[in-house]
Amino acid sequence: MPGNLPQQDRTKVVVTGLGETTALGGDVAGTWEAMLRGENGVRLLDGEQWTEDMPPMIGGRVRTEPGPGLEHKQRRRLSRSAQLAVTAASEAWSDAGLDTAGVASGRVAVVVSAALGDLHAIIGGWEALRSRSWNRVPPLTVPMSMGNGAAGAVALLVNARAGVHATVNACSSGTQALVTAAELIRRGEVDVVVAGGTEAPLHPLVLASFGAMRALSKRVDDPASASRPFDAERDGMVLGEGSGILVLESEEHARGRGARIYAELAGVGVSSDAYDMVQPDPSGAGTAAALRASLADAGVRPEEVAHVNANGTATLPGDAAEAQGLRSVFGGTGRGPAVSANKSMTGHSLGAAGAVESIATILALHHGLVPPTRNFTRPGDGVLVDVVHGGPRKLGDEQNVAVKNSAGFGGHNVALTFRRLPRPLTEPDVEILP
Template identity: 70%
Template sequence: MPGETQDKEIATKAVVTGLGETTALGGDVTSTWEAMLRGANGIRLLDEEPWANELPPQIGGRVRVEPGPGLEPLQRVRLSRTAQLAVTAAAEAWSDAGLDGAELSPQRTAVVVSSAVADMAALLDGWEALKSRGWNRVPPLTAPLSMGNASAAAVSVLVNARGGAHATVNACSSGTQALAMAVDLIRRGTVDVVVAGGAEAPLHPMILSSFAAMRALSLRVDDPASACRPYDVGRDGMVLGEGAGILVLESERHARDRGARIYAEVAGVGISSDAYHLVQPEPNGTGTAMAIRASLADAGLTPADVTHLNANGVATAAGDTAEARGIREVFGDASQGPAVSANKSMTGHSLGAAGAIESITTVLALHHGMVPPTRNFTRLDQDLSINVVHGRPLKLEGEQVVAVKTSAGFGGHNVALTFRGVPAGRCQPESR
């Protein structure tokens, strides 16, 4: 029956009903969003760290608000820093979705929260204790704190999710991959609600040193605010940053039945792999192009429907070039393509959390009809030919706007999500 088909489509659509984050720009979604619209800077010297002067990359995006005050005493002891950031963002997203105190089926609620390097600090601290004081002085929670599922497990406890707690590990695309998996769970009818995203705390001397040894980090330590320069002709590398981004996704039927506010629909998912190199992206961006095309096809849309693209934009020479070529392959040159924005210019690269944080920005750009600028952009690399938003926010036109979020990670992992927006004026209940 036609009515039954329509009901099934509504039930299996994945929509965004809650947002939560903590970043180098702000301790929640509102403060981060307002800072992004200003083109603010979250990158600074890490000179308070005892190891700072011993390392070449002395800059990073430390979270603006420490996670401790919002956590219960046991959480401060039993959760790694990465998991603390995840729980902080998840609590905001859960509340924003109107789910505090709601009667939900735990068996129909799931979690997908990812990171790229989990919490290496816990493992390394355990190693130092072993070397200096012996095996029986290694902290007893070293293993669970350092495992890749730690954040997902902590968030599942927070929201009483018993429909599965998952952690995808796909390098810097991990957070975006988490959202892709959440969409799949909802579309298959496995669950009604998924708390999904990513968290990362990579400002540890070992992690910073490993990226520095690859010559992947910016060396503009004399001017941290201008260090991260996606797509700019003068870019010289990425800047690492802490953070967490968590979204609540629901089936559209479940969201409408409880009268939830809907920010946007995750209308399409596209995933590809370069199968090219462990570190370097495929130079022509074919993996990026494949993921974008697959995402648009999944959404039943064409490149002409896309108004905005929130890019990976890591500010490395090879990464930005490959991504821009992939974007251009799908959309054409700058005169034809969507407005491109790169948020890492303000927050730094939070690895597995980056795609989730930037997905929140993408959703809010559609929701408010405004694209934040790319900071530190002065002149486009002549080989790129994409339409980079810079200087000031860009107003989006139209009632039904569509945006694509791209992510890429070491090993050639590519993810593209297509979001269909719901303007703030049509978003119930009260909007941010």
């Protein structure tokens, strides 16, 4: 379990590479700049899947299609979810400088997760079986639809030979992937882990299912204002697709090769509600337990946390329970950290969300700026947290700790604590956007 070793005796885990593709941008820079501007990535969905007899549906489709950056064989043999993951992983691997550095493949592992696998492949195979015949089903239907398909594709990309893992924890899958990756490094099993999440859930069946649960926003006539985390007028989530991949290393390995370090993944915390398969515990006790475990694992006091990147799905019970958990750990508005909810701009990318939002959390520390929450005008009942809105908020020079909070169906709660490390004099300055 996390935290068994004293902090001073434990291998430090650091982040050296970032890659993503989201509804806001096709890479990290594009997504980050759009987040700081509070842009909208949610749009009306169209195309051959969305027939005229269906009600209008909205979602956060990736800004840049994955095809152009992939080899022809990858486009044919990988599901959409895996294509998104390979796109993000390629950027992260290059960003870490590992595309040119010599790294032992037997010391590299992969942990890439998705909540759903890839339903496009499953449903496409089923439709081929029904409309044509059993021998016309695409031969790669099973490997393209498997939950570990994206992880396997990323392992092939980076020649990882120390293990391939896929943790399935619903909407906290991408965050749990980083927990698993950190523990592999802490135990000394590997030097490098390529970790994160991916999801391609924009299929009519998935949206219809969430709609039947009454979990989706009904603002289909105004997609830009539909996702409203923590707002008094929120009425449900908006789904999105995308992938976020990070390169984690032991600090010794990273410094030994002169890598640029974004932040330390200093603490991890996991809990479960054991309350309901879909609804969160309204007391927020599970959220609070994961947060406290993560802070304790990092050796951080609550008052040291400058920023929390919230789960913030914009559902009525989800946001209320999360706000309760945050308040119980950090205190109410005016005393607690600056809270941001990225799903207001990207939509909820399920298994990818925690990894995409971990990248935003790290960049907030790295650049000293917290992105705003879009569509927030006034807090909902009981939402006594400091939601950043209207524009980015600058962090002070001494504010070096931020937390990413996640939750998922089944009662999963995962919290990550990131710490900004002193930047070496040899490391180049990074431009901070206004």
